Amino acid sequence: MLKIYNTLAREKQVFTPIIAGKVSMYVCGMTVYDYCHLGHARVMVAFDMVNRWLRASGYAVTYVRNITDIDDKIIKRAQENNETIAQLTQRFIDAMDEDSAKLGVVRPTLEPRATEFVDGMITMISRLIDKGFAYAASNGDVFYAVNNFADYGKLSGKSLVDLRAGERVEVDLHKKDAMDFVLWKSAKPGEPSWDSPWGKGRPGWHIECSAMSAHYLGQHFDIHGGGQDLQFPHHENEIAQSEAAHSHDGELCQMVNYWMHNGFVRVDDEKMSKSLGNFFTIRTVLEQYDAEVVRFFILRAHYRSPLNYSDQHLDDAKLALTRLYTALRGVETTDEAVDWQLAPAASFKAAMDDDFNTPLAFAVLFDLASELNKTKSAVTGSLLKNLASVVGLLQRDPDTFLQGELEQVCQSLDVDALIVQRNLAKQSKNFTEADSIRKTLAEAGIVLEDSPQGTTWRRA
RNA sequence: GGCGCGAUAGCAAAGCGGUUAUGCCGCGGCCUGCAAAGCCGUUUAGACCAGUUCGACUCUGGUUCGCGCCUCCA
Numbered sequence: 421m422l423k424i425y426n427t428l429a430r431e432k433q434v435f436t437p438i439i440a441g442k443v444s445m446y447v448c449g450m451t452v453y454d455y456c457h458l459g460h461a462r463v464m465v466a467f468d469m470v471n472r473w474l475r476a477s478g479y480a481v482t483y484v485r486n487i488t489d490i491d492d493k494i495i496k497r498a499q500e501n502n503e504t505i506a507q508l509t510q511r512f513i514d515a516m517d518e519d520s521a522k523l524g525v526v527r528p529t530l531e532p533r534a535t536e537f538v539d540g541m542i543t544m545i546s547r548l549i550d551k552g553f554a555y556a557a558s559n560g561d562v563f564y565a566v567n568n569f570a571d572y573g574k575l576s577g578k579s580l581v582d583l584r585a586g587e588r589v590e591v592d593l594h595k596k597d598a599m600d601f602v603l604w605k606s607a608k609p610g611e612p613s614w615d616s617p618w619g620k621g622r623p624g625w626h627i628e629c630s631a632m633s634a635h636y637l638g639q640h641f642d643i644h645g646g647g648q649d650l651q652f653p654h655h656e657n658e659i660a661q662s663e664a665a666h667s668h669d670g671e672l673c674q675m676v677n678y679w680m681h682n683g684f685v686r687v688d689d690e691k692m693s694k695s696l697g698n699f700f701t702i703r704t705v706l707e708q709y710d711a712e713v714v715r716f717f718i719l720r721a722h723y724r725s726p727l728n729y730s731d732q733h734l735d736d737a738k739l740a741l742t743r744l745y746t747a748l749r750g751v752e753t754t755d756e757a758v759d760w761q762l763a764p765a766a767s768f769k770a771a772m773d774d775d776f777n778t779p780l781a782f783a784v785l786f787d788l789a790s791e792l793n794k795t796k797s798a799v800t801g802s803l804l805k806n807l808a809s810v811v812g813l814l815q816r817d818p819d820t821f822l823q824g825e826l827e828q829v830c831q832s833l834d835v836d837a838l839i840v841q842r843n844l845a846k847q848s849k850n851f852t853e854a855d856s857i858r859k860t861l862a863e864a865g866i867v868l869e870d871s872p873q874g875t876t877w878r879r880a
Numbered sequence: 881g882g883c884g885c886g887a888u889a890g891c892a893a894a895g896c897g898g899u900u901a902u903g904c905c906g907c908g909g910c911c912u913g914c915a916a917a918g919c920c921g922u923u924u925a926g927a928c929c930a931g932u933u934c935g936a937c938u939c940u941g942g943u944u945c946g947c948g949c950c951u952c953c954a
Contacts, residue, residue: 430884448954456954463954493952576949582882583950625952647954648885654953682954683885689946693953720903721893726886726947732904736892740903746917771895779894783902793918851913858915869916878917 422477422773424643425724427651427679428575432775435678437642443479444637445471446676448629448646448654449531451488452512453497456519457699458714458729459647459685459692465715466682466723467645468525469811473772476758476810484636485528486629487513490535490622495611505612509533519702522711524812532632534623538614540631541623544665545603545616553664557594560606560619566599569660571672575679576652601657603627626657630665630675633658639666639673645680649691655679682723692729700729712813712821713738719778719811740786741813742822742878744804747789749818750873751801758806764788768807778811785814822878833864839875842868 422435437443447467450460467485474481488494489509498508520527545562548554553569556562566572566580573579583599591598602624607613613620633641639662646655659675666673684691687698705714708731717737721727758765764784771780788804791797808814838857845853858868865880 450954451952459954461954466954491952577883578950579883585882585950649949649953652883652949653951684948684954686947691948691953695951695953724885725893728892733892736904739905740892743903743917749917774895777894779902783894786902790919846913849913855914867916869918870912871917876917 422474423775424678424680425775426677427681428676430577433678435642437479438640438677441478441480443474443481443643444641445474445481445483445643445645446629446633446637446641447483447485447528447644448650449485449487450512450516451491451493452509452516453491453494454512454694455701455703456516457685457692457694457701458705459699460516461519461523461702461714462685462718462723462727463645463647463682464520464525465523465718467680468523469719469723469778470643470645470680470776471526471528472810472812473776477773481529482637483528484530484532484633486632487531487533488625488628489513489533490612491625515703519706522706523702523715524712524815526812530636532636534628534632537628537631537635538623540635541627542604542614542616544627544631544634544661545623547665548603548661551664551667553660554603555596556604556618559594560604560621561592561594561602562604562618563595563600564603564657564660565596566601566660567597569664571663572599572660573656575659576656578652578656601626601653603661626654627661629654629658630661633675634662634666639675641676643678643680644676645682648681648683651679651681683721683726686726686728687730689728705734709734709738710821710824712816713741716741716813719813720782722779723776744785744789744808744814745816745818745821746878747792748801748805748814749822749876751792751796752798753802753805754798755809756802756806758803758810762803764803765807768810772810781807781811824879833861833866835861835866835877839868839877843875 423432424435425431426433447463450456471481471483490505494505494509498505501508545554548564549556549562554562554564580599604616604618604621605624606618607620607622611622613622633644644655662675663672686692690696690698692699713734717734718727720737720740760766760769764787768781768784771777771784785804785808788800792800792804805814838861842854842857845857861868861877866877867880869876869878
C-alpha cells in the first residue's frame with residue numbers, strides 16, 4: 421500500500437487515486453532561458469522515479485510536466501542575446517531534453533508549453549473576474565483578490581495577516597491588497613503580447629499551471645509536484661486560481677489530492693540557485709561524471725531531504741554504483757517481470773511504498789549484490805537488475821559502465837594486447853614484466869583484475 | 881519578525897520503543913606470484929538538558945546550532 425507525504429496534510433497518507441487504477445500527475449517544469457542545473461535535475465529525476473514506481477505498481481499514469489516559455493527573464497535574456505524568444509526557448513528546450521535523456525528520465529506523457537495555452541488562461545481569468553476572485557486594474561493588469569479566497573495559505577501554512585506583516589516587496593499601488601498577485605500583465609512597448617479583454621498583455625506565471633493542468637488532467641487530479649521553493653507562492657496561488665475558477669455556486673472544487681515537494685540541492689549547506697550563483701549545470705557535471713552516477717547520487721538520498729553536492733559525494737556515489745555493476749559482471753541475466761512475493765522484492769516494494777524511500781530500497785540492491793558476489797546466481801542477478809530497472813538504474817552492460825567508452829580509454833594503449841603480453845609474462849614467472857605492464861595501464865587509469873576465468877579490466 | 885524543516889558514526893544516508901540498515905573510508909584475516917575485485921570479521925553513532933517507559937537514537941518538553949519559505953527560483 422503506497423503512502424505519500426502530502427504537503428497539504430503535512431503527513432504521510434495512504435494513496436488512493438480518484439479513479440481506480442489511474443493516476444493523474446502534474447509537475448512544474450522549467451522556465452527555459454538557460455541550461456538546467458542540478459536542482460532541475462533533481463526534480464526531473466525524483467518525479468521520474470515517482471512516475472516509474474506508480475507504473476510498476478500497476479497504475480496507468482498520465483504525467484504532465486509543463487514548460488514555461490514566456491516570462492520576464494526569457495524576454496530579458498532574448499533581448500540580451502539579440503535573438504527571438506522562440507529561438508531562445510527552443511534552444512534550451514532541446515538542451516533540457518538532452519540532459520534529461522542522459523539522466524535516464526522517461527519523458528512525461530505530455531509537455532505543454534505556456535504559450536500554447538494563452539487562450540485557456542484568458543478564459544480562466546475571465547471566469548475568476550466573473551466570480552469575483554479577480555479584478556482588472558486601471559493600468560491593464562489583472563490581479564487575483566486573495567481576500568476573497570477563504571482557503572488562501574492552506575498549502576504553505578501561511579496566513580494573510582502574517583504575510584502582510586512580513587511584506588518585503590514594494591507594494592504595487594494598483595493592487596487592492598499587498599498580497600494580491602498578477603494574473604495578466606499589460607504589455608510594455610517591445611514586449612511580446614496577446615490580445616485579451618483587458619488589452620494587449622501576457623499571462624502571469626501562476627495561471628499557466630492552473631490552465632494546463634485543468635486542460636489535461638481535469639479540475640480535480642491526484643498528484644501535483646515540484647520543488648520545495650514552489651510551495652509558496654506558486655502552488656498556493658495555483659490552488660487559489662483553480663479552486664476558485666472551478667467553483668460551483670460558491671462551492672470550491674478541490675484541485676489536487678496529494679501535493680509533493682522535493683528538497684533542494686545544496687552547495688556548502690546553501691540552496692543551489694541562480695540568484696546565489698552557486699549552481700552547476702547538468703552538462704558541466706556530466707563532463708566529469710557518468711550520467712548514471714549522477715542519477716544514483718540523486719536517488720540515494722530521500723527525495724524530500726536536502727542533497728549536498730560535492731565532488732566527494734559524487735565520487736562516493738560512483739564507487740557505490742561500481743560495486744553493483746561489478747557484482748553483475750559476467751552474470752547472465754534475463755529481463756522479466758519482478759515477482760514481488762520474493763523476500764528481497766517485497767522489501768524493496770515496502771521501501772518504495774513508504775513515500776518512495778529510495779535509500780532503503782537501495783540497501784536491498786546492495787544486499788542482493790552481496791549475495792550475487794557469493795553465488796553468481798543468474799536468478800539473483802536478474803532480480804537485482806530488474807528491481808533496479810524500476811528506478812532506472814543498472815540497465816547497461818556492466819562492461820560498458822566499468823570500462824567506459826572504449827575510444828576514450830584506449831587511444832594510445834591496446835589494452836587487450838597488453839593483457840595477453842602480461843599473461844605470457846606471468847606464465848613464464850616473469851613478474852617484473854607483468855607488474856610493469858600493470859603499472860603502465862594503472863597510469864592510464866586502468867585497473868586489472870585477475871580471476872580464475874581470466875583477466876578483466878575497468879577504469880579506476 | 882512570522883511560518884516550517886533538520887541535527888545519526890571519518891564521509892554519505894535510512895529504518896526502528898528492545899534484535900547487523902546500506903554505501904564509501906579505516907583495521908584484521910582469507911583468496912592472489914604480488915595486486916585488484918570478492919568473501920569473513922571488525923572499530924567509529926544518534927547536538928545538549930529534562931521527562932514518559934522495565935527499556936529511547938526512536939515518544940514528549942525545553943536549549944543550542946543549521947537550513948528553507950515569507951521576492952524570481954526546481
